[in-house]
Amino acid sequence: MVSLSAVRTHNSSLKYFSPGLVAVFVGGTSGIGFATAREFVRSTNSPHVYLVGRNPTEASRIIDELQQINPSSKLDFIKSDVSLLRNVDEVCKEIKEKENKINLLFMTVGYLTFQGRNETTEGLDRKLSLHYYARMRFAQQLAPLLTTAAKDPDPKANLSRVVTVLDPNISRNFTPNFEDLDLKTTFSLKNCGTHASAMNNFAIEHFAKAYPDSSFCHAYPSGVNTGIMREQGPVMSAIWNVVGKTVFKPFMVDLTESGERHVYASTAPQFAPKANAGGVQDAAKGSDEVTGSGAYQLSWNGEVFGPSKKLETMRSNGAEDKIWGHTEQVFKKICEEGGKV
């Protein structure tokens, strides 16, 4: 476990970076995304932070708070429902018009639901879209800007990382259905969780190879008291808030600590890009068990998850190609052809 004091020591060294790091927080208007944006702004020189979400009131409150924490920061809110991939493309277009590099893409967008399949107008389940497809569309669309950041000749400016916060663990008795990856016909909440986890795991392995100058992390936050129950309505949300602050408190990670730990995950040198991991002392083991492979599965405490027989079997059966091939087909149908799946 990386101790909280080691995390804080690392984060306090981030002023090392040259001014003007650019970070995009997809899901930055609440919970882990907000807490991580706040610690990032606190720890860096003149960062430019984009918060993507739907709630302008919260965004405005957060921007005021972050501006006070670091008056040299530049803060922008982009309002969008990114469960639609065509909206993701609009957001990326707006960012690309303003920036030529991105140092950090941090994604927590999502929600908790007990409802069944809820199809968007693009034909994807809304939850699976937010937990997987939308995130990977952001990564794909912004990857060239992340590469530009990585190639900055200033060694104090070349941070280039994507972090997707969900859960790399796949329950023991569940395996993805490769014949129905978007769960058109076999949707259940359990399958949705399994697919989102597995697809994030293997998609980041694809990205680490396709974009070797950037690194890609899939991080498990543990239990954190956030707005995750918001879509269950105000009563459930309030109950969850009270339970989270009392009964479950001893088992949960404090929100501020979670933000600090996710800044560590977003910046610690051991989670190095594949292209330069050889030059990094103590590069971490990648999700494929290869040191410095550029794709990392992280636990809440900063450690990488150990080997998984289940993932290894899936990997040797071509999971990465199957998942990425399917994802590209979905992107083509929705984003290039303007259709639905």
Ligand SMILES: NC(=O)c1ccc[n+]([C@@H]2O[C@H](COP(=O)([O-])OP(=O)(O)OC[C@H]3O[C@@H](n4cnc5c(N)ncnc54)[C@H](OP(=O)(O)O)[C@@H]3O)[C@@H](O)[C@H]2O)c1
């Ligand atoms: N909290 C936990 O204990 C826990 C445990 C394990 C895994 N996770 C995972 O960690 C991730 C982050 O969770 P969190 O606890 O930080 O949740 P949260 O507080 O509910 O934050 C979710 C963020 O996603 C945004 N969002 C939701 N739907 C959106 C949409 N359609 N379009 C644009 N933005 C949208 C929300 O912004 P707006 O309201 O502004 O739209 C908010 O900023 C989630 O994927 C969750 O499943 C959380």
